[in-house]
Amino acid sequence: MFQTFETSSDPTKGAARLERLRAEMAADGLDGFFVPRADAYQGEYVADCDARLAWLTGFTGSAGFCIALGDQAGVFVDGRYRNQVRGQVDLAAYTPVDWPEVKPGVWLAERLDKGARVGFDPWLHTAGEIEAIEKALRGKGIELVQTDNLVDRIWEDRPAPPAEPIFDQPIEFAGKTTVEKLAAVVETLKSEGQQAAVLSAPDSICWLLNIRGADIPRVPVMQAFAIVTDEGRCLVFTEPTRPLDGIAPFGDEVAFTDIAEFAEALCDLIGPVRVDKATAPIAVSRILDAEGIAVDWGQDPCALPKARKNPAELEGARAAHLRDAAALVEFLTWYDATAPLGGLTEIDLVTELETQRRASNELRDISFDTICGSGPNGAIMHYRVTRESNRTLETGDLVVLDSGAQYLDGTTDITRTLPVGDVGDDERAAFTRVLKGMIAISRARFPRGVAGAHLDALARYPLWLAHQDFNHGTGHGVGSYLSVHEGPQRLSRVSDVPFEPGMILSNEPGYYRDGAFGIRIENLIAVTEAQPLPGGDDRDFLAFETLTFVPIDRRLILTDMLEAGERAWLDAYHKTCLEKLSGRVSAPAHLWLTKACAPL
Incomplete structure (x- = not known):
């Protein structure tokens, strides 16, 4: 499709939506709430259903986040977006914050009193990100609280998750078969004594399986999670309505199932389970921890071979x-x-x-x-x-x-x-x-x-x-x-x-x-x-x-x-x-x- 040219974001809706978010915070006894640009897959682009930061604030850049408090709301952006953010948000409701120069934990500690509770959706933040904030808040008496997504509660016309058809990436362009790539991942797991690896990056999963998709703009990926075991099995969790007839059948080593079953499948693992602290949602490691399944922090095993x-x-x-x-x-x-x-x-x-x-x-x-x-x-x-x-x-x-x-x-x-x-x-x-x-x-x-x-x-x-x-x-x-x-x-x-x-x-x-x-x-x-x-x-x-x-x-x-x-x-x-x-x-x-x- 040709690139479309939308009108610039309407900042007039941001203040009203912020007040509705604050009402949900108050109902849950929260003094703050994180609204990241990221989705559960931590990619640069997000599907329409995951564009929470843009929906709330009007800011449409590819990186950043908002921290909403009772009396102020900071929109954190890096050097690429400091001019853009000021033209897109209601500056009476939102305050642009220079990030990463200003760290979120430090910003919170300067604005909240002891006993404050700040909510976050564990599917939208990595373990590394949450650990860094908790470290900055240590000794301040401010608690990060895992909760469901408050923005989703107030977003009545939120679009449905994408489930576009997928298709094969020809071997003449991929260079290696899925079997060869899986064997390399298995070798990595066995060398580290790990029973399984969780893949949360869609481009890693598409690279591994030699498939491509169309779930998000500009990046030909299928949104999904996957678990690869040391026996060479890959279980892919994605939207159940997604057509799969555009790809050649896999052997017994690959299977597709409903993304709603992902959390339960994590509980069935034995461990240790390899999880990437920099890219996987913290929900993954917390589910494993709750089941007593050992987590081995390690880089996505597809990241370097893909690079x-x-x-x-x-x-x-x-x-x-x-x-x-x-x-x-x-x-x-x-x-x-x-x-x-x-x-x-x-x-x-x-x-x-x-x-x-x-x-x-x-x-x-x-x-x-x-x-x-x-x-x-x-x-x-x-x-x-x-x-x-x-x-x-x-x-x-x-x-x-x-x-x-x-x-x-x-x-x-x-x-x-x-x-x-x-x-x-x-x-x-x-x-x-x-x-x-x-x-x-x-x-x-x-x-x-x-x-x-x-x-x-x-x-x-x-x-x-x-x-x-x-x-x-x-x-x-x-x-x-x-x-x-x-x-x-x-x-x-x-x-x-x-x-x-x-x-x-x-x-x-x-x-x-x-x-x-x-x-x-x-x-x-x-x-x-x-x-x-x-x-x-x-x-x-x-x-x-x-x-x-x-x-x-x-x-x-x-x-x-x-x-x-x-x-x-x-x-x-x-x-x-x-x-x-x-x-x-x-x-x-x-x-x-x-x-x-x-x-x-």
Whole structure:
């Protein structure tokens, strides 16, 4: 389906809904209640039935939560959403809170007296999250109370849970069979002495079973829980009305059953049971604890194998990115011919870009709602254009265009910053610093064991020299026709997950000046084994393979700011773009591409 453009959220309903929530809190003897953005599966996107935070407050960002108290309600958002939240919530009823700088436990301790009780739905919070809050409240006399969901009580027209059909992911794209993947999980369980593992991440379950779904926007997954035993059995718990005739029959090792039976099935396990503290709802471990079943905290056993793309998945990613790059080049050809005429809006760009992607007849969906922010809207890092916010491009603007696609063979994510006519030297200098950081990551070579926290500063250093920075991670993991934001690997100052061959990440430094402009440049990269260099040590090094091949706008570069190695990298990158895409684009696009890829 094409991306739709809703009107911005209506903050006028938030205050009334907050008062109804407070009435439920009072009825249950609660002084506060948590309303997270997350659902039971802890994914980035939620189904309509789980959009509780947006329904209550009006805030539609992909991360955050509200803590409602009797006299105030904080909406906690990170640096990506601090402009957005102020435009979406009723500021007379809700107070934006800078998170994670302000921790929820500390915020509660400063506002509640001893004896206060704060409710939470145990299916919407992880054990790690609740433990951190309880630690901050230790000694304060404030109790976290497990309860049913108070928002669900007052949401009369709440949509039904999704139960869309599922379908097979072909083996030529999956690379490994379900039997092979299950065997690897069993080996992990036996090596750790565990009887079973609970899977709560839909993308893990879909990866394991080589299936895909359509339960939530942009991410082709089936919402479900699963239990995998050390005997190689996988029991999947999902909506009972879901059609299953779109997939080939599994053998005896896989069975589907009603999600309502999940809690009871946990009670039948022997243990120890592997549970991921970072992703599983705390309800899982509490049910097991109540039955005296030992819980072994451990990472989702599918997380790392899913992140380490096999040769078939990597080859699919390369093919998907070339197909996607051709569509982007057709779009950029159109943009450069059309923008000088004036009158283009942000929605015009989003619509044309998706039209070009659909021309291949291989697009399954976009991988997230396109970010297209011009001028001051570009300074809102995760801006989503609506019919109300839609802005006409003006001469001198920068446009941040962050988009992606879902193909059967791979998931893409790319950002390019585009000029509208001539832009100022201040903007061009900032763009060049961002480019230098992106090139630094692209050229990085590093020994095994290095994680995102070790490399993140490479992308920021050129900005730091100018007393500038950006308030988001440098990169995230990316799935294989799954979630465009996939863990556990990240390019981030807080990520300690070592990079391994096959992992795919984004490389997307940026710069944002509130009320003025934004800049971001993003390619996807894959971790690969680095070839030895003459005179180097006898060490095992890794490097990055670039997957994205779309020209970077040379009109925005202050060439004198680039060092010789950076110029050489960019010229080589553009030469490769031209070579890879020449036979894939129309004659007008080829002419545009040739000019765009000319050496500096």
